[in-house]
Amino acid sequence: MPKENIMNIYYDENMPYAAQMFAGMGNLYPFAGRTLAADSLIDADVLLVRSITQVNEALLANSPNIKFVGTATIGFDHIDRDYLTSRNITFTSAPGCNATSVAEYVLSSLVVLAERYQFSLLTKTVGIIGAGNTGTRLSEKLDALGITYKLYDPFLAESVEDNRVFSTLDEVLACDVVSLHVPKTLDGDHPTFHLLNEQRLESFREDQILINACRGEVIDNQALLHLKQKGHSLTLVMDVWENEPNVLTELIAFCDIATAHIAGYSLEGKARGTEMLYQAVCQCIDKPVENFLVDYLPKPAIGHIELQQEFDEITLNQLVKMVYDVRRDDGIFRQQLASHGFDYIRKTYPVRREFSAITVTQTNNVNGTQVYQLGFTQQ
Numbered sequence: 350m351p352k353e354n355i356m357n358i359y360y361d362e363n364m365p366y367a368a369q370m371f372a373g374m375g376n377l378y379p380f381a382g383r384t385l386a387a388d389s390l391i392d393a394d395v396l397l398v399r400s401i402t403q404v405n406e407a408l409l410a411n412s413p414n415i416k417f418v419g420t421a422t423i424g425f426d427h428i429d430r431d432y433l434t435s436r437n438i439t440f441t442s443a444p445g446c447n448a449t450s451v452a453e454y455v456l457s458s459l460v461v462l463a464e465r466y467q468f469s470l471l472t473k474t475v476g477i478i479g480a481g482n483t484g485t486r487l488s489e490k491l492d493a494l495g496i497t498y499k500l501y502d503p504f505l506a507e508s509v510e511d512n513r514v515f516s517t518l519d520e521v522l523a524c525d526v527v528s529l530h531v532p533k534t535l536d537g538d539h540p541t542f543h544l545l546n547e548q549r550l551e552s553f554r555e556d557q558i559l560i561n562a563c564r565g566e567v568i569d570n571q572a573l574l575h576l577k578q579k580g581h582s583l584t585l586v587m588d589v590w591e592n593e594p595n596v597l598t599e600l601i602a603f604c605d606i607a608t609a610h611i612a613g614y615s616l617e618g619k620a621r622g623t624e625m626l627y628q629a630v631c632q633c634i635d636k637p638v639e640n641f642l643v644d645y646l647p648k649p650a651i652g653h654i655e656l657q658q659e660f661d662e663i664t665l666n667q668l669v670k671m672v673y674d675v676r677r678d679d680g681i682f683r684q685q686l687a688s689h690g691f692d693y694i695r696k697t698y699p700v701r702r703e704f705s706a707i708t709v710t711q712t713n714n715v716n717g718t719q720v721y722q723l724g725f726t727q728q
């Protein structure tokens with residue numbers, strides 16, 4: 350790599366605080382991720398992308414100097430890692446950066462559905478498919494709320510280091526709520542492409558809830574549309590779609606909650622991705638880490654909430670909706686998709702903070718004042 354200050358660093362314009370964190374480390378060139386062209390990267394040393402940029406030979410063949418590629422996202426199915434290895438290009442992703450954000454999206458969806466259909470979340474079992482960072486973050490929130498769940502993850506089930514109890518795929522698919530948290534994979538022992546194919550979709554009960562906030566291709570969207578067109582009443586929460594940004598628009602009307610791949614779009618979630626890449630570049634060029642996300646994040650609009658009664662499902666409903674109400678994003682999606690397009694909605698996403706940014710206190714006669722975090726763990 351060239352010395353610090355003379356590196357050419359190309360970064361997706363949708364990476365919060367990238368200009369601040371990488372300032373002084375070289376020449377900085379923001380770009381639009383969907384339209385990045387190979388001939389604009391000829392002098393690139395460092396390339397920092399998000400999920401909408403396909404990084405492969407076609408993009409990098411004419412970039413002889415490139416030594417580092419990073420994606421400020423959890424998923425890396427848009428990166429041809431074999432090609433990067435063949436060029437000896439260092440690669441890093443941002444594992445877990447927005448896992449909390451996705452878990453909060455799922456929780457907000459469950460709270461909204463519980464109110465809409467008048468059921469108690471405490472009577473439901475959630476099936477989590479994929480028990481990595483995001484599935485785990487969700488399970489921790491469910492644990493804290495006393496909501497039961499089952500985990501399916503054939504890779505972790507075999508790991509001696511993971512002593513959680515795992516269920517079979519069929520057991521998890523039979524849960525009241527099924528929430529998908531797997532990467533998009535096309536091969537290996539357990540590929541996830543069309544994991545929910547026509548046959549598995551047909552076996553869903555009418556009273557189940559299906560949530561997809563991982564990758565669109567994990568569900569066969571055409572098969573799902575056909576199922577709904579036949580009158581199946583499975584409740585759908587869809588954040589991700591096959592063939593983004595050109596989604597199967599007929600499916601949207603059958604969704605209770607439909608959003609534009611924004612489950613991971615909390616400010617913290619996106620900015621953590623930037624910070625993780627900044628740290629990785631620093632390590633690559635042997636430079637001390639001098640910038641920290643905590644110094645950039647603004648104060649949240651609501652910083653503190655005081656509960657005047659015991660924490661229960663009613664307060665949960667109020668608190669979750671006050672901090673992040675997924676119906677806002679559902680409304681934006683339905684209103685703006687046709688007129689502005691999928692990418693515009695994502696690019697202009699309004700600031701959303703994670704529950705951890707807000708402190709909750711509760712004072713009662715028995716225990717005095719207690720402090721909660723909206724991750725629902727008592728401190």
Ligand SMILES: NC(=O)c1ccc[n+]([C@@H]2O[C@H](COP(=O)([O-])OP(=O)(O)OC[C@H]3O[C@@H](n4cnc5c(N)ncnc54)[C@H](O)[C@@H]3O)[C@@H](O)[C@H]2O)c1
Binds near residue numbers: 445448451532562613
């Ligand atoms: N909607 C969004 O905004 C958003 C945000 C973050 C991540 N994602 C997607 O969610 C995926 C999961 O995120 P994560 O942070 O949990 O990733 P992770 O890598 O921490 O965990 C994924 C887990 O899935 C498991 N897995 C792989 N194949 C499986 C299969 N066939 N069946 C069951 N489990 C399987 C893996 O063993 C792993 O434990 C990412 O790869 C990304 O594509 C979407």
Ligand SMILES: O=C(O)[C@H](O)[C@H](O)COP(=O)(O)O
Binds near residue numbers: 363400424612
């Ligand atoms: O994989 C991820 O981290 C998420 O899907 C992420 O939210 C994608 O956001 P994008 O890179 O498309 O802005």
